[in-house]
Amino acid sequence: MLSAAENRAITEVGPGTAGGDWLRRYWHPIAISDEWGGIKTLWQYDRQIFFKDEPGTVTSWGERLGTFTGRPTATRILGEDLVIFRDGSGRLGLVGLRCPHRGASMEFGKVRSDGLECFYHGWVFDIEGTCLHQPAEPEDSGFKHKVKHKAYPVQEMGGLIWAYMGPGEAPLLPKIDVAARQDGVRAVENFGLWTSNWFQICENSLDQLHTAILHGYKEGERSDIWGTEMPDCTWEQAWYGIRSIQERRKLGNHRVSSYVFPTLNRLAQPWPGAQYRWPRHSGIWRTPVDDTNTLIFSIVFTPNVDGKEPDLPPGLSYDITEVLHQHRVQDYDALVSQGPIFDRTREMLGASDKGVILFRKMTLEAIKAVQDGTDPVGVWRDPAMDKIIDLSDEVVDTYLEPMPRVAA
Ligand code: FES
Ligand SMILES: [Fe+2]
Missing domain, CATH: 3.90.380.10 (Naphthalene 1,2-dioxygenase Alpha Subunit; Chain A, domain 1)
Known part of the structure; x- marks a missing residue:
């Protein structure tokens, strides 16, 4: 038996919680990579579930969240809404779902050679969250230098995409x-x-x-x-x-x-x-x-x-x-x-x-x-x-x- 506080500590995953801060010290697999060409299977279980208040099944939601299609893919990991994408140069990125400008979903963004372009007003972010372009802002405003989007390092190994969502320098991705x-x-x-x-x-x-x-x-x-x-x-x-x-x-x-x-x-x-x-x-x-x-x-x-x-x-x-x-x-x-x-x-x-x-x-x-x-x-x-x-x-x-x- 645990105390209520201990139970919270081991179960909470969001940022700023004891458990969430701990889990953020590790690399986690977040999706099967679009570049994995080997054997890939999806467990089929049609149990009805709700996620984000939308109906679906264990299988359909699992596929939607756990499979990177190659196109910008919305996901949620450790309580944070995110988008996985591959820029036009093939580099993999994991950034916040909502554009820092006015919150449109980056899952509808356009892939550019150097990053992901928000479909609402065209702000472009690279895989490090650096804002590269703001087409509707005055050329000389320098505003883009004040903008930094949430971005996490990702790596690919064994057909899976792995993310590190913690502070400081990432530890080694364990080569299990x-x-x-x-x-x-x-x-x-x-x-x-x-x-x-x-x-x-x-x-x-x-x-x-x-x-x-x-x-x-x-x-x-x-x-x-x-x-x-x-x-x-x-x-x-x-x-x-x-x-x-x-x-x-x-x-x-x-x-x-x-x-x-x-x-x-x-x-x-x-x-x-x-x-x-x-x-x-x-x-x-x-x-x-x-x-x-x-x-x-x-x-x-x-x-x-x-x-x-x-x-x-x-x-x-x-x-x-x-x-x-x-x-x-x-x-x-x-x-x-x-x-x-x-x-x-x-x-x-x-x-x-x-x-x-x-x-x-x-x-x-x-x-x-x-x-x-x-x-x-x-x-x-x-x-x-x-x-x-x-x-x-x-x-x-x-x-x-x-x-x-x-x-x-
Ligand atoms: S909401 Fe993304 S550029 Fe405006
Ligand atoms: Fe079992």
Whole structure:
């Protein structure tokens, strides 16, 4: 159980809030890039939702917000309304939605070689928010030099566009293996817009016991892997966040997953039926849209072995969008039904919730670190960390090994 103030701290994402200031110290994936030419999938879930008071579905809103079309695309990240665009020179920009002149939406702007031109009175902004042109102002006014539009740095990696919305110099964009490795097949997935606060979605990644119940009894794919046995779960602090260890899953399965702060669940990803033993890794990022909406992106990476791609058996695919459809529906219903922002002053935690408790404790410590002027867990600036962060030995699933390991 948390106090009301603690619950606010871990759930608020807007600028000037404790949680929002903390989340702004990290790079977040904000959309699938228009330049990604590899496997790209959109989770199809027609649950009706409202966003910005407009109706739509989990899928349609997810696609609208989480896919950069190449044309100026309106989005909302960490409670801020923004536009992603690519200028005529191919440079990617992320600027405030409303033009600083008189507030027209920059999503209707015209792309110019050097920036984005507001369609109302023609002010032009480059990707750094510098005002380049004001056609209706006197030539010699110099007014444009007084105007600076909100703009955030963006980078592309692994088919996703990443944004840093914090103060000062951006830290390193963590080159997480599934997003950064080039020696394999990458599938980039959009799991839609989930209508709840991001934190309860991420708590689910430290709540491995739910899989035996929420996913264990239902018919459908992967029930062979997610059995109904209660695994022994332990959680421990790691240099990147939290290591979750699960023993005695079905058939003695042993599994370790890594929660990388602030929003990534990094997993070994068994193939359906556990019949195919080729290694496979995935990462699932949750990006807060605002306090009550969250975009979910996934990357599944299948590495080459001995320089070769696998010859996938019939019926298997590189992505997990379809095969885990039913699990996503179950998770969606469980997490969204906790309410838009789960009230943690009214709950009863047990021994099985130790992972959730550790996650909250480390989050509150990370928020405190930012308030104290230091970098929180998961923020890296050391040039030695400017390399692929290979977690493939850290995450384990014996369903991916040639011989299933028998738990002690
Ligand atoms: S509102 Fe954008 S230029 Fe006037
Ligand atoms: Fe789940």
